[in-house]
Amino acid sequence: MEAIDRLSKVYGALAHPVRRAILTQLTRGEAKVGDIATRFDMTGPAITNHLKVLERAGLVHRRNEAQSRILSLEPGILREGEEWISNMRRFWQQSFDRLESHLAGARKAKSRKAREDR
Amino acid sequence: MEAIDRLSKVYGALAHPVRRAILTQLTRGEAKVGDIATRFDMTGPAITNHLKVLERAGLVHRRNEAQSRILSLEPGILREGEEWISNMRRFWQQSFDRLESHLAGARKAKSRKAREDR
């Protein structure tokens, strides 16, 4: 069973160039499976599989229309992925700033000592 | 051989909760491999492996100090990952706006027709 958490599914889905290309294509509007398949040198089942991964991650939505399946972007989930990274970068920046001010303090202490030693 | 592109490596690295937790820990400052290992219920080699994935994605940097390996964050690469997502969201927003104004146009035409039909 071992339900995989959402964020892992999202990043896992983004970790394949074909799936990122599919998402990019979908920013230009909805598309049928066939529209997508013709742009990649892969068999139909391979595309079906990539679309399933994107769908299970909650990144795309599938709708039936006659014989065609219409794919469209589902933006909410992508937002979570963006947030995790930007928080990460923000926290990293803070720890970097702390390090900087620590080093600045050390430099000051050192030059003070140098003066005292003179 | 089949060299995997950078972005795929970055997202692939983020697609595991343990690796995300390691990155989060590193925002609080550098850490030895041992410091990281004690926080997860895994054997040493498993941690070594996750660290290798993070390192190959360019997300962390490893430095030797006596018997210990010191890990620290490498922020630049994370920025690329953030950019891809935020561009994606921005393009999506644009296509959403286009759809909205299209629908607004359709609604107007419809109510005009309704008036004309009266």
Next chain:
DNA sequence: TAGGTACTTAAACTGGAGTTTAAATAAGGA
């Protein structure tokens, strides 16, 4: 209802991710 179009499911295979135990290496200390 027979035939085409548009996909999906099944089955099979390859290769790589994630994990463990056991052995190897590297650096420091007695």
Next chain:
DNA sequence: TCCTTATTTAAACTCCAGTTTAAGTACCTA
């Protein structure tokens, strides 16, 4: 030099990702 600490490499295993070909399903058109 031998022992200890800290971590990595090797070997082995399981399971899942990605892919293909062949067969099945769903909806439309004549």
